Amino acid sequence: MATEVACTVMNWTNYHMHTFYCDGECTVEEHARKATENQMLAIGFSSHAPVPFQSDWHMKQDDLGAYLQDIKHAKELYPQIQVYKGLEIDFIPDVIGPGDFEEYKLDVIVGSVHYIGQYADGTHFCMDFTAEELARGLREVYAGDVQAMVCAYYERVQMMVRYDPPDIIGHLDLVKKLNKGNRFFDETQTWYKEIVAETIEVIANSSCIVEINTRGFYQGKTTEFYPSKWILELCFEKNIAVTISSDAHHFSELENNFAEVAELLLSIGYREVKVYLNDVWTSMPLLPNGLKNLT
Numbered sequence: 285m286a287t288e289v290a291c292t293v294m295n296w297t298n299y300h301m302h303t304f305y306c307d308g309e310c311t312v313e314e315h316a317r318k319a320t321e322n323q324m325l326a327i328g329f330s331s332h333a334p335v336p337f338q339s340d341w342h343m344k345q346d347d348l349g350a351y352l353q354d355i356k357h358a359k360e361l362y363p364q365i366q367v368y369k370g371l372e373i374d375f376i377p378d379v380i381g382p383g384d385f386e387e388y389k390l391d392v393i394v395g396s397v398h399y400i401g402q403y404a405d406g407t408h409f410c411m412d413f414t415a416e417e418l419a420r421g422l423r424e425v426y427a428g429d430v431q432a433m434v435c436a437y438y439e440r441v442q443m444m445v446r447y448d449p450p451d452i453i454g455h456l457d458l459v460k461k462l463n464k465g466n467r468f469f470d471e472t473q474t475w476y477k478e479i480v481a482e483t484i485e486v487i488a489n490s491s492c493i494v495e496i497n498t499r500g501f502y503q504g505k506t507t508e509f510y511p512s513k514w515i516l517e518l519c520f521e522k523n524i525a526v527t528i529s530s531d532a533h534h535f536s537e538l539e540n541n542f543a544e545v546a547e548l549l550l551s552i553g554y555r556e557v558k559v560y561l562n563d564v565w566t567s568m569p570l571l572p573n574g575l576k577n578l579t
């Protein structure tokens with residue numbers, strides 16, 4: 285009887301991680317060192333890109349050079365893994381988007397919608413900060429209309445995918461982050477399913493990759509990963525490529541819940557995920573305990 289040798293090494297990739305340069309809790313080097321210890325295949329840094337207004341969780345424009353330099357240094361220091369430079373770039377129509385960072389020749393861009401409108405004083409409404417902030421934005425920016433607020437989020441995601449597409453769409457259904465116990469809306473409502481399906485259609489017509497982002501789950505904020513299983517099933521039906529990431533803000537989070545994600549993806553029907561290796565996006569077979577390195 286043939287026996288299979290259990291593979292103990294989990295070769296993962298992760299292109300979504302934050303550092304001290306934004307709201308992360310460790311250095312570029314610490315992430316790279318841990319990723320090397322974990323025998324990861326590749327990592328991509330994606331600190332929050334600078335925004336043209338006051339923020340305490342985005343990188344300062346003046347730090348961008350040092351950040352990229354640190355990544356270059358980590359690449360030299362840890363040749364055993366592939367280290368890539370990237371940013372998580374906010375998409376705010378007419379304010380900022382992935383296309384604004386072309387000059388930095390980034391390897392991997394995560395594009396995310398965190399802001400969905402402005403208060404009367406012009407400050408931007410961040411919808412994933414606290415439940416209180418979300419309730420304030422709902423009241424002041426959307427006059428209490430939850431459906432309008434949630435649809436505005438997805439309309440912005442669609443706009444980004446159509447007009448300023450990133451490589452990876454960050455936490456596709458982030459709008460559910462502060463919705464535990466259906467505090468604001470119910471994911472099974474028809475209008476919600478419709479706006480999500482419409483968004484999936486737009487993504488299917490692009491070359492964007494959807495990430496399965498485990499952060500909301502391991503932080504105990506959401507009961508599922510981003511995006512929810514039923515949304516991933518729609519992605520699978522529409523042949524949308526996926527990648528696995530943890531949105532790590534500390535090196536201890538680099539592979540959080542990845543085995544569970546693999547199990548989920550395999551149960552849906554996915555057999556491969558997208559990885560950025562040797563400077564190109566390519567597909568790699570997905571196994572329950574990691575990616576099958578064919579090189």
Ligand SMILES: [Zn+2]
Nearest residue numbers: 372396454455
């Ligand atoms: Zn984000």
Ligand SMILES: [Zn+2]
Nearest residue numbers: 300302372531
């Ligand atoms: Zn992030």
